[in-house]
Amino acid sequence: MRLPPICVPCGRRMTIEKNSALVLLLDGDRQPYQIWSTDRWRCGGCDHAVCRSASVPIAERYERGFEALLNSGEAMLMVES
Numbered sequence: 001m002r003l004p005p006i007c008v009p010c011g012r013r014m015t016i017e018k019n020s021a022l023v024l025l026l027d028g029d030r031q032p033y034q035i036w037s038t039d040r041w042r043c044g045g046c047d048h049a050v051c052r053s054a055s056v057p058i059a060e061r062y063e064r065g066f067e068a069l070l071n072s073g074e075a076m077l078m079v080e081s
């Protein structure tokens with residue numbers, strides 16, 4: 001069991017707001033590169049949120065199914081490299 005994320009300014013444990021929240025990582029040319037499944041945590045004190053992922057992405061652009069997942073309409077947080 002892992003310690004949940006801690007909000008440093010508040011000194012509080014964060015709680016899970018959403019499991020399996022998707023994050024789209026863009027490459028240096030701002031093109032879709034990897035899709036990660038993350039858990040989104042939120043601090044009940046200051047409302048700060050963080051995403052924590054597994055150690056590997058669920059899809060990379062050279063893999064089958066990447067385009068289908070990218071175009072699935074699921075909400076994704078876009079993150080630049």
Ligand SMILES: [Zn+2]
Binds near residue numbers: 007012043044045048
């Ligand atoms: Zn906080």
